[in-house]
Amino acid sequence: MAISAEQKKAMRSIGHNLNPVVTIAGNGLSETVLEELNRALDDHELIKVKVSIGERDMRAQAIDDIVKETGSELIQKIGKVALIVRRNPKAHPKLSNLS
Numbered sequence: 148m149a150i151s152a153e154q155k156k157a158m159r160s161i162g163h164n165l166n167p168v169v170t171i172a173g174n175g176l177s178e179t180v181l182e183e184l185n186r187a188l189d190d191h192e193l194i195k196v197k198v199s200i201g202e203r204d205m206r207a208q209a210i211d212d213i214v215k216e217t218g219s220e221l222i223q224k225i226g227k228v229a230l231i232v233r234r235n236p237k238a239h240p241k242l243s244n245l246s
Contacts (some may be wrong), residue, residue: 150220150232158222162230163246167197175241176202184217187191188233193222193244196229 148157159232174220187194187218196213200206210229214221219233240246 150222155222158232158245159230162191162195162222165193165195165244166231167195167228169194170197170199171209171213172199173201175209176216179214184213188217188219188231189235190239190242191244192235192238193230193232196231198227198229200227 148196168191169180169183170215174180174212179233184194184196196210198209199205200209206227207224210221210222213219215228217231219231219234221229222228222232238246
């Protein structure tokens with residue numbers, strides 16, 4: 148799912164007003180966290196995730212793991228917050244942040 152620079156810019160604009168839907172603490176990626184991430188991506192398509200892990204390298208690795216495990220794409224990463232997207236052709240228009 149290649150996203151153009153123009154599409155990323157539009158998604159960053161939408162994401163600016165979003166609050167983090169999922170917060171990941173020191174425990175990292177558990178099965179329940181992955182389930183919640185997948186549910187949020189299915190419903191909203193574009194979500195913010197807060198990764199509250201101390202070290203920058205560990206935080207970057209956690210974000211990479213999230214993207215890999217959920218099949219999503221990273222739009223933007225600022226500090227402890229990542230904006231990710233995964234298109235869902237069957238998304239409910241009232242729940243989706245992209246509609």
